[in-house]
Amino acid sequence: NAGVTQTPKFQVLKTGQSMTLQCAQDMNHNSMYWYRQDPGMGLRLIYYSASEGTTDKGEVPNGYNVSRLNKREFSLRLESAAPSQTSVYFCASVGTGYTFGSGTRLTVV
Amino acid sequence: TQLLEQSPQFLSIQEGENLTVYCNSSSVFSSLQWYRQEPGEGPVLLVTVVTGGEVKKLKRLTFQFGDARKDSSLHITAAQPGDTGLYLCAGTSGTYKYIFGTGTRLKVLA
Numbered sequence: 124n125a126g127v128t129q130t131p132k133f134q135v136l137k138t139g140q141s142m143t144l145q146c147a148q149d150m151n152h153n154s155m156y157w158y159r160q161d162p163g164m165g166l167r168l169i170y171y172s173a174s175e176g177t178t179d180k181g182e183v184p185n186g187y188n189v190s191r192l193n194k195r196e197f198s199l200r201l202e203s204a205a206p207s208q209t210s211v212y213f214c215a216s217v218g219t220g221y222t223f224g225s226g227t228r229l230t231v232v
Numbered sequence: 233t234q235l236l237e238q239s240p241q242f243l244s245i246q247e248g249e250n251l252t253v254y255c256n257s258s259s260v261f262s263s264l265q266w267y268r269q270e271p272g273e274g275p276v277l278l279v280t281v282v283t284g285g286e287v288k289k290l291k292r293l294t295f296q297f298g299d300a301r302k303d304s305s306l307h308i309t310a311a312q313p314g315d316t317g318l319y320l321c322a323g324t325s326g327t328y329k330y331i332f333g334t335g336t337r338l339k340v341l342a
Contacts, residue, residue, distance in 0.1 A: 127274075158332075165334040166275075166320070181329070213274050220265050221322070221330065223274025 125149050129214050129224035136204040136231045144199040144227050146214030154217040155197040156181075157189060159210040160226075166213065172197055204231045235259075236321055236333035244339045248310050253336040255321035256303045262326040264304050266295055269318040269335075311340045 127148045136142055148155065153174045158166040158181075168181030172191040186208060188200045201208060209231045215221045239254045255264070263282040267275035279288050281297035281304065288295045292315075294307040308315055318337050322330040 163334060166322075166332040168329060171329060215274070220277035220280055221267070221275070222277070225273050 126222050127214055127216055127224040129212075129227050131227060132225065134227060134229050136201075136229065138205060138231060140204050141200065141202050142204065143201075144212055144214070144229075145196070146198060146224060147196045148214075148216040148222070149195065150216060150218060150222065151194070152216035152218050152222075153194070155191065156215045156217070156221070157187075157197070157199045158213045158215065159183065159208075160213060161210050169199065169212075201229075204229075206231045236323055236331055238319075238321060238333040238336050240336060241334070242337050242339075244341065245311055247312060247340055247342050250307070250309050251311060251338070252305055252307045253319055253338070254303065254305050255323075255333050257323065258302065259323075259325065260301050261323035262301070264297055264301075264321060264323040265330065266304070266306055267320040267322065269320060270316075275318075275320055308338075311338075313340045313342050316340050 130145045156171040157169040160166050167183050169183055169187050170181055170189040172178045175194045178189050190198045212227045213223050215223045237256050265280045266278045269275040279295045284299045284301045286297045292309045296305050316339050318335045320335045321333045324330045
């Protein structure tokens with residue numbers, strides 16, 4: 124029962140570097156989501172994909188891009204990392220409720 | 233903009249005590265969910281409520297959806313250290329997107 128798998132678990136980037144956060148689900152869910160979680164701010168939606176082939180902006184999309192590679196995989200890319208993007212990133216897919224991955228803790232220095 | 237406010241933000245209690253946490257909004261939700269998140273992990277779904285006035289029980293946890301579907305509460309009876317965590321409510325008005333509250337951080341002391 125893997126559920127939602129995120130990689131990497133931890134990452135440190137220098138300002139201006141780029142990286143891609145990977146997410147895969149094995150539950151055959153149509154909808155997938157990327158959230159960031161910051162202290163006192165709760166979970167904020169970055170991008171979501173209601174189904175394979177579609178993506179839409181959430182509450183805080185600036186500085187990010189996404190790719191829904193297939194039904195299983197939904198990746199999040201930071202093109203030019205900034206310190207404000209230091210956060211914990213969660214990927215989720217939705218069946219009867221959200222199933223979250225265990226998160227990627229990203230620090231941008 | 234839909235907002236979900238949770239209270240209290242922090243709660244520290246002794247093992248065996250009862251507690252209630254609240255999730256409030258000025259918006260109507262078609263369904264509302266509660267999650268628990270432990271350090272280093274993603275949130276885990278506890279329950280979904282969809283009908284105004286609905287009450288659901290999960291062992292020592294009791295969840296209630298307000299009659300007007302704008303608020304919800306989570307009551308824990310005889311709290312245990314294993315209940316420690318961040319409790320999040322999340323609501324939707326019927327779209328693909330859920331709005332999450334900022335959470336209640338609960339610590340149960342042995």
